[in-house]
Amino acid sequence: MSPTTPWSSWTRAGAQGTRADRLVDRGGVRGGGGAGRAPADYGPRPRLGGLRVPVHFLHGELDTEVPLKVPRECAALIPGAGLTVIEGAGHMSQQDQPERFNTALRAALASMPERAA
Structure with missing residues (x-):
């Protein structure tokens, strides 16, 4: 599209x-x-494409509400954006797979650039 x-x-x-x-x-x-x-x-x-803030999508691999292609396409349009697919999780990945979600969130946050003072 x-x-x-x-x-x-x-x-x-x-x-x-x-x-x-x-x-x-x-x-x-x-x-x-x-x-x-x-x-x-x-x-x-x-x-x-105009976003100039760090963006990282966390998306459940089994999400039937929002197809995985949506965050993939969004990430491709945003400079420097990332995407982590949460294995075994649906639309509510933070509830479906909380340990995997939290691990992915921590990794995404750790990869974000430090804010300039």
Whole structure:
């Protein structure tokens, strides 16, 4: 998908029928305006390349809510971004595999550059 593809199409590409899909379809998280919501055509991809802060995605390998291709594509668009896939974890990787999640989080944080004073 192109960097200008709307968020709803982006998440749906590999997640037909997921909770994320249902939220988009009924105007939930991203669809209908209001506090914490974005327009249905919201697509963050064009801006990801402009991020200048450390970014590291932690994603469950068995996540059925957000396909693994989404953080892979996001990481590819963000300069210096990383991705760790949590083996044996689903959407709630911090609960599914807390020890693996915490190990991955510590490693990701340790790899972050020191903040300039």
